[in-house]
Amino acid sequence: LNLWIHLFILFIKEMSLVHLIFGIVPAILLKVNSEAFISETNITVSEEIRSQPCVKGETIAFYEKGFLGGVHIVRHDVDSTADSPLEVKGIAYGSPCINVIGGKEYVAFVTQAGELTVWDKDNNIAQYFPSQLNGIFYLNVIAADEFFFALSSDGRIFRIDKNNNKLIISIPYLKAKSGFLKAFDYNNDGKEEIFICGEGNSIYGFDTSLQMLEGFPVAGYGEPVFVDVNGDRKNDCLVLSLDDTLKAIKVR
Secondary structure (H helix, E strand, O other), X not given: OOOOEEEEEEEEOOEEEEEEEEXXXXXXXXXXXXXXXXXXXXXXXXXXXXXXXXXXXXXXXXXXXXXXXXXXXXXXXXXXXXXXXXXXXXXXXXOOEEEEEOOEEEEEEEOOOOEEEEEOOOOOEOOXXXXXXXXXXXXXXXXXXXXXXXXXXXXXXXXXXOOXXXXXXXXXXXXXXXXXXEEEOOOOOOOOEEEEEOOOOEEEEEOOOOOEOOOOOEEOEEEXXXXXXXXXXXXXXXXXXXXXXXXXXXXX
């Protein structure tokens, strides 16, 4: 019997959550907190789970990859999509993202072909969606502030709000068939910034208005980590260089 076991360690506020997704029917979602308390949720799947789930508060969303799959949403340890996963037209990569906008929860997901769907807290498709984004997408959407962000394989960044208003910019020469799209409040101002790495040796930083952050781009690849390494109470940017050297860069 083949089992696909995905171990995901996520740190949510002060609680450490460990999620085990088993690629069998039914799947089992285990949550283990820092006090070793285990909760279990049964989830029916027929395809593989290949990406780490998105977690926000008590909501977990993940993608069951395949033509028979779809998006699952677990709220308060109950699979709200137990009868049927939310339909996704075509193949996609990664996991959905969760955002709370105006006190209301939304889950967003984009397919490889660029169809962006947003669901509300009742798992209904939100008004103005689905929406077509021009491009091919190997990375899924992320949430920051009151927006969703997507990165196409040809280097276009899309900012989409809950009314499907779009702001689009292009990064010259950026290719993103692989890479990272990350939201993080690196300067502790209460607002998240967007960080992007494609297939080259540059990491870009933007605010949610898609204005380039001071000090970016920086040389490096992969997912950046932000931490104060010199004790000045300002986060530095830790990146890998192409020769696999770890660098700490002061970006502000």
